[in-house]
Amino acid sequence: MSETQAELSPAAAKAPAKVNMIQALNWALDDAMSADRNVIVFGEEIADPEGGGIVKISQGLSTKYGSRVRSTPISEMGFMGAAVGAAVVGFKPVVEIMLMNFVAVCMDQITNHAAKLRFMSGGQTHVPMVIRTMTGSGFQNGGQHSDFLEAWFCHTPGIKVVMPSNPADGYGLLRAAIDDPDPVIFIEHLNNYWTPGEAPERGKLIPLGKARIHRPGKDVTVIGYSRSMLDIPPVAEKLAKDGIDCEVIDLRTVQPMDMETILTSVKKTGRAVIVHEACRSFGVGAELSSRIHEALFKELKAPVERVASEDSPVPYAPPLEQAFLYTHAELEAAIRKTMA
Amino acid sequence: MVMTHPDSKTLVAIYEKMALIKHSDDRVIGAMKAGRMVMPYYSARGQECIPAAISVQLTDEDYLVTIYRGVHDMLAKGLPPKLLWAELAGKVTGSCKGKGGPMHLTYPSKGCMVTTGIVGASMPIACGLGLASQLRGETRVTVANFGDGASNIGAFHESLNLAAVWKLPVIFVCQNNQYAEHTAYATGTSAAKISDRAASYGIPGVHVDGNDPLAIYNAAQQAIARARAGEGPTLIEAKTFRFNGHLIGDAGEYIPKAIYAEAVKNDPYPRYRSWLVEHQHASEVQLDGIDAAIKSLIDEAEAFAMSSAAPDAIEVKRDVYATEIA
Numbered sequence: 328m329s330e331t332q333a334e335l336s337p338a339a340a341k342a343p344a345k346v347n348m349i350q351a352l353n354w355a356l357d358d359a360m361s362a363d364r365n366v367i368v369f370g371e372e373i374a375d376p377e378g379g380g381i382v383k384i385s386q387g388l389s390t391k392y393g394s395r396v397r398s399t400p401i402s403e404m405g406f407m408g409a410a411v412g413a414a415v416v417g418f419k420p421v422v423e424i425m426l427m428n429f430v431a432v433c434m435d436q437i438t439n440h441a442a443k444l445r446f447m448s449g450g451q452t453h454v455p456m457v458i459r460t461m462t463g464s465g466f467q468n469g470g471q472h473s474d475f476l477e478a479w480f481c482h483t484p485g486i487k488v489v490m491p492s493n494p495a496d497g498y499g500l501l502r503a504a505i506d507d508p509d510p511v512i513f514i515e516h517l518n519n520y521w522t523p524g525e526a527p528e529r530g531k532l533i534p535l536g537k538a539r540i541h542r543p544g545k546d547v548t549v550i551g552y553s554r555s556m557l558d559i560p561p562v563a564e565k566l567a568k569d570g571i572d573c574e575v576i577d578l579r580t581v582q583p584m585d586m587e588t589i590l591t592s593v594k595k596t597g598r599a600v601i602v603h604e605a606c607r608s609f610g611v612g613a614e615l616s617s618r619i620h621e622a623l624f625k626e627l628k629a630p631v632e633r634v635a636s637e638d639s640p641v642p643y644a645p646p647l648e649q650a651f652l653y654t655h656a657e658l659e660a661a662i663r664k665t666m667a
Numbered sequence: 668m669v670m671t672h673p674d675s676k677t678l679v680a681i682y683e684k685m686a687l688i689k690h691s692d693d694r695v696i697g698a699m700k701a702g703r704m705v706m707p708y709y710s711a712r713g714q715e716c717i718p719a720a721i722s723v724q725l726t727d728e729d730y731l732v733t734i735y736r737g738v739h740d741m742l743a744k745g746l747p748p749k750l751l752w753a754e755l756a757g758k759v760t761g762s763c764k765g766k767g768g769p770m771h772l773t774y775p776s777k778g779c780m781v782t783t784g785i786v787g788a789s790m791p792i793a794c795g796l797g798l799a800s801q802l803r804g805e806t807r808v809t810v811a812n813f814g815d816g817a818s819n820i821g822a823f824h825e826s827l828n829l830a831a832v833w834k835l836p837v838i839f840v841c842q843n844n845q846y847a848e849h850t851a852y853a854t855g856t857s858a859a860k861i862s863d864r865a866a867s868y869g870i871p872g873v874h875v876d877g878n879d880p881l882a883i884y885n886a887a888q889q890a891i892a893r894a895r896a897g898e899g900p901t902l903i904e905a906k907t908f909r910f911n912g913h914l915i916g917d918a919g920e921y922i923p924k925a926i927y928a929e930a931v932k933n934d935p936y937p938r939y940r941s942w943l944v945e946h947q948h949a950s951e952v953q954l955d956g957i958d959a960a961i962k963s964l965i966d967e968a969e970a971f972a973m974s975s976a977a978p979d980a981i982e983v984k985r986d987v988y989a990t991e992i993a
Contacts, residue, residue: 367802394802400832405825408791409798412809415780416730416799435822439785440792448773449764450986452780484987508989536992583992 345523348515351494352384352459355501356421358529360392363419366505367395369406370423370459374398381425382461382520407433407458411440414456419505427462427514428471434479441510442485456511457504463517463554464604464652470640475553475605480512481582481614487511487535488582492556493524496579499533507535516554516604538585540592544574547598547662550589550615552578555602555634562658571666581611589615590622597628598665602658607635629665634658670885675948677723681880682943682954684719686961688739689936691748692911694965695738695755699915703973704756708769710911711739713878716935717842717905718743720883721810724891725778730796730809732781732789735770736842736909740812745777748968758975765978766986787817790826790839797835797900808836808894816847818861827902831868836894838887839902842877844909849921862904870900877905878935908933 360366368385372378377398379386389396399406403424410420424430430437437458445453464473480486489504489511491497497515504511541556542563551559556577563573574592578584593599599619601612612633619631634653642648673681692712698704714736722743725731733740742751746762754761755769762774770784780796783789793811800807817823818841830837841861845852858864865872873890875882883905890901908930912919919927943949984991 397833400825400828402825402829404822405791405794405829408788408822408826409795409829412732412781412792412795412797413799413802414795415792416796418799418802420795435785435788436791440781440783440788444773444781445989446986447763447767447771448781448986449762449766451763451773451775453989487988586993 344526346494346526347523348491348494348497348520349382349384351498351527352501352515353386354527354529355498356385356388357391359421359502359505360388360395365417366419366421367413368421368423369397369399369410371401371425372398373423380423385423403429403433404436407436408440410456411436411444411454414454415444415452419455419457421457421459421505424458424460426472427460427476428474430458430460430476437480437486437510437512438483442483445509446485453508454510455508457501458510458512459515460512461515461517464636464641464648466517467643467645467648468641469643473641475514475603477514477581477605478610481611485510486582487580488514489535489580490514490553491579492519492551492553492577493522495525495527496533496539496577498527499531500535500579503532503535506532511535514553518554518557522557533579535580536583536585537579538588539577539579540574540588541577542573542575544572544596546572546596547600547665548574548576548589548592548596549600549602549662550576550578551602552581554604558655558658559602562655562662566659566662571662573662584615586618586622589619593619593623594626597626600632600634600658600661600665602634602653604636604652606638607633608638610635629667632661632665634661670881671888672881673884678880678943678948679953679957680723681716681719681884682939682949683957683961684722684743685715685936685939686958687748687964688715688719688742690958690961691742691751691965691968692738694969696911696915698969706755706769708755708915709736709913710915711736711909713910713930713934714842714844714907715739716880716939717840717877717883717907718812720880721840721887724884724887725808725810727777728807730778730780730793730807731812732783732793732796732809733812734782734786734789734814734817735784736814737772737782737812738769741772741774741779741782744779746772746774746779748964749971750774752968752972753975756972756975757977758972759978759982760971760975764982766982787813787820787822789813790817790822793837793839794826794829794833794835797830797837798833800836801833801897806895808838808891810838810840812840812842814847815841815843815845815852815856815861816850817841818864819847819855827865827868827870827900830900831870834897834899836897837900838890838894839900841902841904843904843906845906846909846913846922848913851921860904862902865902870902872902872904874904874906877907878933878938880935880939907935910934
C-alpha cells in the first residue's frame, strides 16, 4: 500500500513536536485503517460508544471506520479466534487484549493456532494479525493485572514480539506489525503511555527486528526494551560523569532479536547488561545472555549481567511492589560490576 | 419442519460422498493394521452422512473448519483423496507437505480452511471466517464442525454468543457421536440435547438423526439459507455414533456391547444405500459402479502416497515465519 501524503489524515500536517504513546498509537491505527481496507480493529470497549478503549487508544476510529471497528463481548477466546479466522482469509485484524494477563484465557488461539497455522498447513494459510496489549507494575494492580509475559511468546515459534519504549517507535513499529505477514504481539507499558516523546513521522514504518542505539558508548553495552528504556538512560548519564561510557541499545523487537547490532556492540565493549521488568528466571535476559556468551565468550571482559524483577507474583502493597521491581541502584551496581 | 425432498441426482451425490468417506476410512485402517501406515487416526466411520448431506449444498467458496476427527468433513468438502492420503502418510506431496497430518488437514482452494487438534477451537475461528464474509458483503457461509464433548468447553459458549450478537453467517454442526473421548454423553453433559443450548443465545437449535441424510439435508438447507440471508447462525446437532473408538487402537471397552450393537445396526451407509434402491433413486448396478470408481480412486491415492517422497529435513525450518529468522 503506497504511503502518500494525501492518504494521511489532516492532523498529520499540524502534528506537534512532542506527543505521547497514546496519540502515536491512535495515529498508527488510523493511518493503517485508512491505507488498507483489510485492517480491522476489535477488542473490549474499544469502540466510541464504550469509550474508545480504557486509555483511549482507539478513540475516534469506530466513528470514522464503522463496522471495521468493534467492541466485543468479554470473550477473549472467542474474539482471538475470530481474529485468527479473519486473518486466514486476508484481513489484518488488530485485536486488543485489555491487560496482558488476560492472554492466559486465550492462549490456545494464540499459541496453537495463530502461531502454527502457517507451518501446520504447509504454508497454505497464514495469520497476519496483531495482538495489542498493555501491562506493567507500579499501579497497585496486583498479581493478575501487571505481568510481563513476553517470554511465553518468544518461546513460541511462529510469533513475533514487539515492545516499544517511546511514541515515535510505537507508531512506526505498530504500522510495521500490522503490515507483517506473521502474527505479532505488541506489548505496551502503562508507564510509557503518558511520557511525551518525539512525534512520529506519519507514514514511516520501522522494520521489525531492528534494534536502535539510543546512546553510543565504548565501555558497557546496556540492553533494554519497553519500560526499562525509561530507567537506563538516567543511570547511563550518571555513570558517564564517573567515566563509565555506556552504549544503550533499545531492542524494540524482542523476537526476532537484532543479534547483529547487539554482537557488534558487545564485541566493541566486551561487557553487557540486560534490563527488563519481567521476572528474572527463564526470561529474555537469560536467552540474550546465553547468545552473547555463545558468540563472544573469549572476547568478554566480564560475565553478562541481568537486571530484572523478583521471581514472585506482582504484589499489591506499594513497598512490596517497589521491592519486586529492580531499582536504579541495582542497575547501576550491575553496570559497575562488569567494570570491576 | 417442512421436509424438502432433494432430487435423485442430489441424493446420489450424497451417497457418492458417503462412499468416498467410508471406503477411504476402511482402507486407511487396513493400511494401519497391515503396518503400511502409522499415525494417530481418529476414524469418523459411522458419521459419514453428516458432512455428505451438508456439503452437497455448499460451494467451493464456502468455508469449512473441522477438528481432529475431520477427515470425513474434508473429503466431503473436496480435499482430493491423493492429497489426503499423502498427508496421512507424511509425504511432501500431501496437502500440507507432511507438516500437519490427520489433525491439521487444510486445502483452501476448496474452502477447507482449518483443522484443529484442540477440542472446541474450530468455533472461534469459524466466527472470524464468518466475520470476513460479512465485512466483505459476501453470501458465503462457514460450517464449523465439532463434537458433543466440545459443547462443554468455553469456546462453544463464547463463539455461539459472539456469532449471535454479530449475526455471523456460521452453521455450527455438532456431530454428537455420544462419547467425548472415553466419557459417555450423560456423564459429562448436563443438557438433554445440545441443540437446546441454542435457546440461550437466541438462535435456532435443531436436533436431527445424524444417520438420516434427508433430515440433515433439510436442517442444513434452512441454516445455510438463513446464514446467506444475513440472519445469523444456527446450531445443528446431528446425533450419530463412531464405530472405531476415539482413535485407532482404542478397543472401546467403555462402550456397553448392547449400545454398540444397536449403533452398528443403524450404520448409515448400508441403510442409505438400500433406501436409494428401494425408492428408485438409483439402481444397485449404478451404486456398484460408484463404489468401484471410488475404490479405484483410493487405489490411486494410496499408490501416490506410498510412492511419494518424505519431506526434506530443511522443511522443519520453513513455514515457521514468512521469512526464516535466525
